[in-house]
């Protein structure tokens with residue numbers, strides 16, 4: 001699968017991004033973070049519980065809007081985007097994998113992957129289903145296309161979720177504890193699938209995780225403490 005994106009510039013760039021929750025006692029979730037995610041990087045975000053990792057991932061993935069600062073995706077400043085434009089950007093350029101799969105329980109695996117393709121509207125229904133089937137097969141789900149999420153194992157469900165995240169050929173996959181509910185064999189499988197995406201294409205993966213094997217497999221480790229970047233390490237750059 002190829003992406004039509006130009007191979008220039010970071011795929012996500014955030015500058016001086018802060019996210020504050022207003023209230024009697026305001027809470028700062030993300031505190032003046034600036035970073036760039038390059039094309040093809042496998043990035044692992046780590047840090048103590050409650051340090052703001054998920055909050056940062058939501059800002060990178062346009063699932064939340066910063067209180068101050070700017071987020072560029074694919075070279076475009078998203079700060080002036082209205083909700084429709086943000087939704088379109090999420091659907092066409094970004095993919096998400098969460099700890100809980102969030103598959104639609106009443107739909108088959110095939111429909112769960114095909115629905116976002118149909119929603120984007122670039123392919124007809126039959127072509128959307130064909131692409132969904134191809135993605136499921138790629139992740140070893142032959143013979144499971146017509147099963148509902150409840151008829152699949154945890155690892156299989158997460159592979160459907162990865163296929164769904166790839167449905168519209170995104171530039172980046174944002175993953176929040178993608179192996180948090182899986183046993184070690186299924187975790188390794190999901191980790192390798194995400195890593196392989198960054199090796200076979202110039203897609204990037206940003207994964208929030210407590211899984212040390214993710215960090216070992218990553219190109220870059222970002223540490224978050226108290227909503228700030230505490231470490232940003234690329235092993236290949238220090239050799």
Ligand SMILES: Nc1ncnc2c1ncn2[C@@H]1O[C@H](COP(=O)(O)OP(=O)(O)OP(=O)(O)O)[C@@H](O)[C@H]1O
Nearest residue numbers: 021027028029047048049050051052053054055056
């Ligand atoms: N909607 C909210 N209202 C109040 N506090 C919140 C809200 N969302 C997040 N927080 C708080 O903000 C902080 C950062 O949360 P976040 O989920 O980003 O951390 P995290 O590093 O991903 O944690 P974990 O590893 O436990 O998932 C935490 O202290 C959390 O309790």
